[in-house]
Amino acid sequence: MVRKLSILLIALLTVSLLISGCTPAASDETAAEEDVIKIGVFEPMTGANAAGGELEVEGIRLANRLYPEVLGKKVDLVIVDNKSDAVEAASAAALLVEKEQVAAIIGSWGSSFSMAAGDVIKDKVPTVGASCTNPLVTQGNDWYFRVCFIDPFQGKVMATYSYENLGARKAAIIQEVNNDYAIGLAKFYTDAFKELTGDGDAIVSVANYNTGDQDFNAQLTNIKSANPDVIFAPGNFTESALIVKQAKQLGIDVPIIGGDTYETPEFVDIGGEAVEGCVFSTFFTSETPITAESETFLEEYRAEYGKEPAAVTALAYDAYILILDAIERAGSTDPVALRDALAETEGFEGAAGIITLDENGDAVKNAVIKQVKNGEFVYMDTIEPR
Amino acid sequence: MTFDVFLQHLTNGISLGSLYALVAIGYTMVYGILRLINFAHGDIFMMATYFTFYSIVIFGVPWYAAFLAVIVVTGALGIVLETSAYRPLRDAPRISIMISAIGASFLLENLAIVIFGGRPKAFPAPDFFTEVIRFGTVAIQRLTFIIPVMTLVLLFVLLYLINNTKSGMAMRAVSKDYETSRLMGVDVNRTISVTFGIGSMLAAVGGIMWGMKFPQIQPLMGVMPGIKCFIAAVIGGIGNIHGAVIGGFVLGLAEILLIAFLPDLTGYRDAFAFILLIIVLLLRPTGIMGEKIAEKV
Numbered sequence: 140m141v142r143k144l145s146i147l148l149i150a151l152l153t154v155s156l157l158i159s160g161c162t163p164a165a166s167d168e169t170a171a172e173e174d175v176i177k178i179g180v181f182e183p184m185t186g187a188n189a190a191g192g193e194l195e196v197e198g199i200r201l202a203n204r205l206y207p208e209v210l211g212k213k214v215d216l217v218i219v220d221n222k223s224d225a226v227e228a229a230s231a232a233a234l235l236v237e238k239e240q241v242a243a244i245i246g247s248w249g250s251s252f253s254m255a256a257g258d259v260i261k262d263k264v265p266t267v268g269a270s271c272t273n274p275l276v277t278q279g280n281d282w283y284f285r286v287c288f289i290d291p292f293q294g295k296v297m298a299t300y301s302y303e304n305l306g307a308r309k310a311a312i313i314q315e316v317n318n319d320y321a322i323g324l325a326k327f328y329t330d331a332f333k334e335l336t337g338d339g340d341a342i343v344s345v346a347n348y349n350t351g352d353q354d355f356n357a358q359l360t361n362i363k364s365a366n367p368d369v370i371f372a373p374g375n376f377t378e379s380a381l382i383v384k385q386a387k388q389l390g391i392d393v394p395i396i397g398g399d400t401y402e403t404p405e406f407v408d409i410g411g412e413a414v415e416g417c418v419f420s421t422f423f424t425s426e427t428p429i430t431a432e433s434e435t436f437l438e439e440y441r442a443e444y445g446k447e448p449a450a451v452t453a454l455a456y457d458a459y460i461l462i463l464d465a466i467e468r469a470g471s472t473d474p475v476a477l478r479d480a481l482a483e484t485e486g487f488e489g490a491a492g493i494i495t496l497d498e499n500g501d502a503v504k505n506a507v508i509k510q511v512k513n514g515e516f517v518y519m520d521t522i523e524p525r
Numbered sequence: 526m527t528f529d530v531f532l533q534h535l536t537n538g539i540s541l542g543s544l545y546a547l548v549a550i551g552y553t554m555v556y557g558i559l560r561l562i563n564f565a566h567g568d569i570f571m572m573a574t575y576f577t578f579y580s581i582v583i584f585g586v587p588w589y590a591a592f593l594a595v596i597v598v599t600g601a602l603g604i605v606l607e608t609s610a611y612r613p614l615r616d617a618p619r620i621s622i623m624i625s626a627i628g629a630s631f632l633l634e635n636l637a638i639v640i641f642g643g644r645p646k647a648f649p650a651p652d653f654f655t656e657v658i659r660f661g662t663v664a665i666q667r668l669t670f671i672i673p674v675m676t677l678v679l680l681f682v683l684l685y686l687i688n689n690t691k692s693g694m695a696m697r698a699v700s701k702d703y704e705t706s707r708l709m710g711v712d713v714n715r716t717i718s719v720t721f722g723i724g725s726m727l728a729a730v731g732g733i734m735w736g737m738k739f740p741q742i743q744p745l746m747g748v749m750p751g752i753k754c755f756i757a758a759v760i761g762g763i764g765n766i767h768g769a770v771i772g773g774f775v776l777g778l779a780e781i782l783l784i785a786f787l788p789d790l791t792g793y794r795d796a797f798a799f800i801l802l803i804i805v806l807l808l809r810p811t812g813i814m815g816e817k818i819a820e821k822v
Contacts, residue, residue: 185643186745193644316792347791351749353739356537357784358791364530377645377741384740388657389533390664408647409741 176209176472178462179217179235179264181246181256186223187350187375190403191248191451195269198448198455199245201440209463210470221247223350225255232256236263242472243462245269248451250276250320257283265478267462269455270399270422273323277500284481284500286457286489287422288524290320293398294327296420296506296522297371302335305394307368309343313358313382315374316347324373324398343367348382350375355382356389363391370395376403380410387413394418402449407514417511422450423491424507424518432460436490447516450491450507457489526785529662534785535778536665542777543673544735548754549761549769550680551727554687557764558700558720560619564626565606567751568633569725573599573732574648574742575641581649588651596729603725604718611721612714630751637744645743648736655737672734679727680770687766692719749795756802762815771813776801 180199182192196218203216217239221228228247235241236259244266247253250273260266261282268276268285272293277283301307310332315321325345333341344365346358359382362370372382372395383395394416401419410417425447428434436456440448464487466472469480487494494502508520548570555563576598580591610629614622654668687693695716698706707713735750736742753776761772776798784791805812 185638187645187743189643189743190645344788346788349792349795352794353741354537354541356541357534357781358788360530360533360537361785361788363533364527377743381739381741388655388664388666390657390659390662405645405647409645411647 174212175215176212176466177215177217177239177241178203178459179219179232179239179241179244179246181219181221181228181231181235181244181252182248183223183252184218184220187377188223188249188252190376190405191270191400192221192223194403194449194452195246195248195455197444198269198440198452198457199459201436201443201452202456202459205435205439206460206463209466210472214463217241221252221256223249223252225251228252228255229259232259232266236260242466242474243267243477245455245458245462247271249318250323251318253283254319264474265462265465265481267458267481269458270451271320272399273319274499274501275319275323281482281500282478284484284496286454286461286491286494286502288504288506289501290324290398291327292524293420293506294324294329295331296508297396297398298328298331298335299522300418300420300508301332301369301371301396305369307394308336308338309341309365309367309369311344311346311362311365311367311370312342313346313348313355313362313370313372313374315350315378317349318374320398320400321373321375325371328371328373348374348378350378352378353381355385359386359389359391362386363389367393369393371397373398374400376400376406377409380406380408380414383410383417384413399450401511402451402509402516407511407516410511414511415513418508418519419510420506420508420522421516422504422507423453424450424509424521426518427521429492430488430490432488432490433492453489453491457491457494461487461489461494531785533663534781536663536669538778538781539774540666540669540672540738540777541781542774543676544731544738544773545750545754545757545777546770546773547672547676547679547734548728548731548750549757549773550676550683550766551724551731552751552754553758553761553763553766553769554683554727555720555724556758557766558696559717560700560764561611561622561626562755562763563721563724564623564751565610565629565633566724566728567747567749567754568630568637569599569603569606569747570728570732570735570750571637571742571744571747572602572633573729574736574746575637575646576729577733577736578646578648578742588649592733595733596726599729599732600722600726603721603728606725607718607721612717615714634744634748641744643744645741648740648742650737650740655740666738668734668737672738675730675734676770676773679730680766683723683727683766686723692716696720753798756798759802760805760812762812765812765814768812768814775813 182195184192219231221231244264250271253268253271253276257280266283270287272290274289312325314325329342344362397419399421402421465480469476484496492504506522509516510519552566576595580586610625656667657664695711699716703713757772757776758769761768783797
């Protein structure tokens with residue numbers, strides 16, 4: 140009995156290790172390796188950012204279904220989980236580069252994870268980020284590209300919104316201190332807001348928290364006593380939802396605004412009524428399709444998933460079709476040729492807008508402002524770059 | 526800092542501290558009786574929040590019935606875990622059981638990822654608990670009053686159980702020397718199962734309260750509270766149930782007041798808890814309430 144039980148337990152433990160390990164979740168191994176082009180995807184599928192990763196994978200899968208071939212070869216996706224962890228992200232990327240030998244990589248939701256993978260993919264595999272907005276992801280790395288705008292622009296958009304639309308003159312910031320995305324965005328917001336108000340002390344309070352924290356009452360109490368007109372809270376969606384909720388419970392009634400990470404179903408699920416009215420900047424809205432590709436994407440996505448797509452889903456879709464386009468232009472999957480083809484991207488029609496990459500490999504695009512209304516993300520405004 | 530703000534910080538601290546205390550009681554009870562650090566305690570706590578989520582959201586059970594059912598089911602889960610992961614190792618060296626506990630913890634976490642999915646879910650907190658009551662500028666959730674009361678009630682129930690009942694006597698006997706207890710006719714296996722059952726039920730109560738206060742659940746949510754409550758139990762003197770409650774309050778208040786008075790150090794909140802643990806272990810290894818334990822030779 141004892142032996143049977145322990146054998147059973149050992150078996151269960153082994154299975155759970157296998158399941159949790161870095162094994163590719165969706166590689167359809169085919170016999171003829173040469174006829175297949177592998178595209179790696181590293182996204183957070185578990186952990187604090189799982190919802191974001193899943194939204195992006197939805198877009199990539201959809202794109203793969205619509206465009207399954209390039210140069211007459213079948214395109215296979217190799218999806219690995221980076222577990223919402225920077226160290227895991229580097230090893231997930233290494234797995235794609237070394238073991239799977241993919242032609243190109245897409246990922247990741249979360250600038251920290253993309254930055255952790257930067258050195259791994261450098262000089263080896265061209266990589267396209269979908270929604271990682273921190274400028275450092277592509278800076279000094281010719282092999283990393285992205286189809287979204289970057290945080291200096293996003294920070295400016297939200298600072299302008301605070302100053303002009305909300306009439307705010309004093310702002311407080313609560314940021315996820317170990318998240319490069321949040322720190323970067325908070326910094327750019329601060330710079331832009333100080334410039335707009337012409338007041339060096341316009342930011343009255345800055346509070347920090349760590350990924351995975353659940354109690355923000357102390358930080359929010361400090362912010363409340365500083366009496367800001369608006370609170371800028373860039374960070375992961377689950378923590379942000381809890382922050383807004385706890386702020387409302389503490390009786391803080393000034394607007395709380397944030398960045399693109401807010402646009403996940405969990406933000407509304409967890410935040411409930413408390414997040415009503417929260418405003419954030421994002422990449423794309425399904426209400427005003429921009430290109431012919433947007434129409435195809437929206438139609439297919441709605442048919443497949445029966446809901447409105449998130450902006451990051453459209454971006455991930457774009458990352459995939461951009462890579463396919465670049466492979467076609469390069470005429471091969473040779474890493475250097477593919478990298479150069481990607482770098483030359485100009486006026487490419489994606490689902491989330493026209494993509495032109497600048498000298499850093501960043502897309503120059505419009506930002507969209509959305510608000511939570513009755514549990515939905517409602518389009519408010521479009522802001523042009525510079 | 527005005528007095529109002531200080532009061533708000535104080536209530537925040539008490540509310541967090543009583544949650545730590547609630548979970549730490551279960552931790553320390555299992556340790557006190559078995560001398561086993563049950564690493565899976567935090568994960569049993571996580572399972573309880575998922576059970577609550579499924580019974581309320583998917584099966585539409587009213588919350589009071591769901592809470593009771595979840596407490597019972599979680600207790601059963603604790604007993605199953607004890608029978609399958611710890612009982613076979615009863616006569617093995619202590620370290621084997623500890624490794625088995627770590628394994629059980631990983632098993633539960635990964636099972637939860639596979640079964641429940643990695644995406645966080647919203648915990649269905651009944652409005653009755655989350656309603657906010659205002660005293661001037663100080664805002665307090667009703668839950669903030671309920672949790673400390675719950676903690677104290679459970680503390681006294683548990684003390685009564687251990688000191689005044691027959692199974693309690695068996696538990697104390699097993700904790701002193703289980704070979705001898707076995708010779709005296711105490712059913713050691715049953716006693717240990719009961720201990721685990723009660724410990725897991727306490728984890729369930731803690732999980733439900735935690736879920737209502739921080740309404741976001743995910744498979745790894747038990748890890749940090751598990752560690753924090755372990756620290757609380759050690760600060761109070763591990764194995765001592767009064768100590769766990771005191772340790773919980775000390776840790777909760779210390780964390781909040783650190784942020785209140787030194788906002789620049791907020792990012793080091795978790796590190797601060799560990800530093801506190803190290804200091805306690807260096808200066809007073811048996812914790813605030815711990816007695817000197819004579820080394821058995």
